[in-house]
Amino acid sequence: MAGFTKREVLGVPLAAAFGLAQAPASVGARQVSAKIASGHFDSSVESLNRYEVPSWFADAKFGIWAHWGPQAVPRQGDWYARFMYVPGHPHYDHHLKTYGHPSEKGYKDIIPLWTAERFDPEALMAKYKAAGAKYFVSMGVHHDNFDLWRSRHHRWNAAEMGPKRDIVGAWKAAAKRQGMRFGVSEHLGASYTWWHPSHLYDQFWPMLGRSYDGSDARFADLYHDNPAEPFINTPQSWYTKNTAFHRLWFDRISDLLDTYQPDLLYSDGGLPFGETGRSLLAHFYNSNIARTGKLEAVYNCKQTGSGEFHRGAVVQDVERGVLKGIQDRPWQTDTSNADWFFSDSHPYKSAGTVIGLLADIVSKNGNLLLNVTLYPDGSLPPESDRLLIDLAAWMKVNAAAIHGTRPWKIHGEGPTETRDGMFQEDVAYTAQDMRFTTRGNSLYAITLGEPRGSIAIASLAAGNPYDQRRIRQVTLLGNPAALDFRQDGSALTVALPDRLPSRLASAFQFDFA
Known part of the structure; x- marks a missing residue:
């Protein structure tokens, strides 16, 4: 997620900008039934609340995340794919000057530019392990609706376009060779409403009324067929009520889980889509038990947005923040050492800042999941490299006070x-x-x-x-x-x-x- 400004609504018809547009009448008219692996859990709240956090996660304390993908290419930071369609936003201005008008050159034209030519997951993972990370999380799919694995359900994926490489698979192989737990993140749930600006148009000369490329039916599988359900700055608009999209979400994320069998799944928001989301969670847990003989799976989601949050069934995630005092269940902070996607202008956290954040979180029974920003080509900016070197030196001395510990009487x-x-x-x-x-x-x-x-x-x-x-x-x-x-x-x-x-x-x- 990210913050919003008044520029969010510029270029959006007033009714849509203020949430007055309604989804088609057929939306939400039927329930999505999803097949799940049989086992200990079903999709009921009562069943999922029997979940217990595995000890590996409680012991790990520190993980590294690669929040990385095509949106890094313009070097402008987070949410580029959305805000390049919002006149008045710096991303729109950058896109217009650098690539052309979004009616002609849209996000679909950024994807081929992401070639990841210097991506070396083995070398990176060795640095991450030395820095003290016990688990690694790969971006699976961001709100931009571009899958970073060899997707069975979606042609817009990294194995077929851009780097033409199974990014998730490469990350997993490197993590496992280093003896690290492996996770994936999905931001797809919010994609349907998040992409709404791509269906709009300029409201000023010289391109007044010229529709952006998201309105082109040839690319509806990237931008979604969503002319009328905007995402604005309210939790209720984070997830669509369109049950056809719920089913698509289940199919693609269950494909991600079944193919790569991660130890951890992160959703950027609450647990999406009611019964459908709970079905996916039961499928994840049951499949994990069948494979490992005991429940080793971790699911992170936020206590925010229009999704569900069942404290007994999940591990709470807090974006760029912490909780007060010692918590009775393990939890997680997710943050970045700079912007979520690479930005030429965003400041970086120092190693001292990261260590202070880590110590505070661990003292309260939490874990820190840190995105270490990568260049678009997959290499480390000097600031990210310096951070990993400093963390490695500190962990070499002080890891005993972090890994495998538990809270004291006070934090x-x-x-x-x-x-x-x-x-x-x-x-x-x-x-x-x-x-x-x-x-x-x-x-x-x-x-x-x-x-x-x-x-x-x-x-x-x-x-x-x-x-x-x-x-x-x-x-x-x-x-x-x-x-x-x-x-x-x-x-x-x-x-x-x-x-x-x-x-x-x-x-x-x-x-x-």
């Missing part, structure tokens, strides 16, 4: 606290901010900045209400010697060595008698 202490919910990730942490994790008999405190001289942890003061065990030893991960410490009624104070073993943040280990 942390310090002057800085995050806000709850999506798009709330921008926080400036200090070295006085700490986040706690546990593993076995050890407690870890991760500073969210570079400490100097000593650290004082009020939560471990003598007589604290959280842990009355006697502290036997304090160490700093990456430092061979035990550290001097003093515990009194105000804090546990730990003296630091002259030289810290890692930059950006430090992880202290407390072992108890």
Whole structure:
């Protein structure tokens, strides 16, 4: 998803822009019945609420995502395929100057330009693993309705067009060779309404009334046959009520699942389309059990949009934000180190920012899924490469405080606290901010900045209400010697060595008698 501005409605007839246009009367008139693999789950809410999050996901803590596809080609960032059809938006202006008017040169003409000529999934996956990622997620299909696998149901796919390569299959093979869990993301559910602007036209000279190429029936399988159901800035318009599209969604995403058998599926929104979405989820879970002997599958979706959200049946995803306090079930933040698709102008997150975000999320029983932005050709921008190098150096020292850990009694202490919910990730942490994790008999405190001289942890003061065990030893991960410490009624104070073993943040280990 992304934010919206007033420019969203420019070039859209007023009735459609404000949600007054209605879908055809036949839409939503019948239920979609979907065949699902037999097994433990059916499409009822009661059945799906028996789901339990597998331990591999709770242990993993950190995954990397390739949110990558043809929309990277213009180098303008996220949602290019939509906003190139919205006059007044920078993407429209860029497209007009670079490629031509969207009545003649539309998104269909961008797809052949995505050749991914420098895409080396093996080399990239080795970097991702070194950076601490325990799972990798490939884009399956974005809102642009372009499948990144050898689709059985859709001619607009990467094996037949653009790179002419099975991108999802290549990513999976590389992930499995590195011993990493593999996932796929689907953004297809919102595509039907998201693509609506491609069916419109300029409302000013010199192209007044000239229809964009989305109105051309020859390309209806890319842009959808949707002249009257717009997506505007409301959750209710995120998913269409068109049951023919529901069926198409089920067929294509079940093809993705059956062909690549991922460990994780992510939907960009709530669980789509009621009974149809629940049927897909049951199919995913049952197929996974049949293949592995136990339930290892993870499904991520958001508690937002017009889709369903059954907390007991899914792993909640929070886009570019976090949750407050320790959660009783594992959850996930998804974010990017820059824009979702490559942009020449978008700023990048530093390694310190990513580590602070990761530590905060893990302390609250969550995982971080980080998109590492790729150039259109499949190579790493220098900023993305630098981030992976910095994360690898930090993880080499401090991974024990992240992977396989669980929350402590409280998630942390310090002057800085995050806000709850999506798009709330921008926080400036200090070295006085700490986040706690546990593993076995050890407690870890991760500073969210570079400490100097000593650290004082009020939560471990003598007589604290959280842990009355006697502290036997304090160490700093990456430092061979035990550290001097003093515990009194105000804090546990730990003296630091002259030289810290890692930059950006430090992880202290407390072992108890």
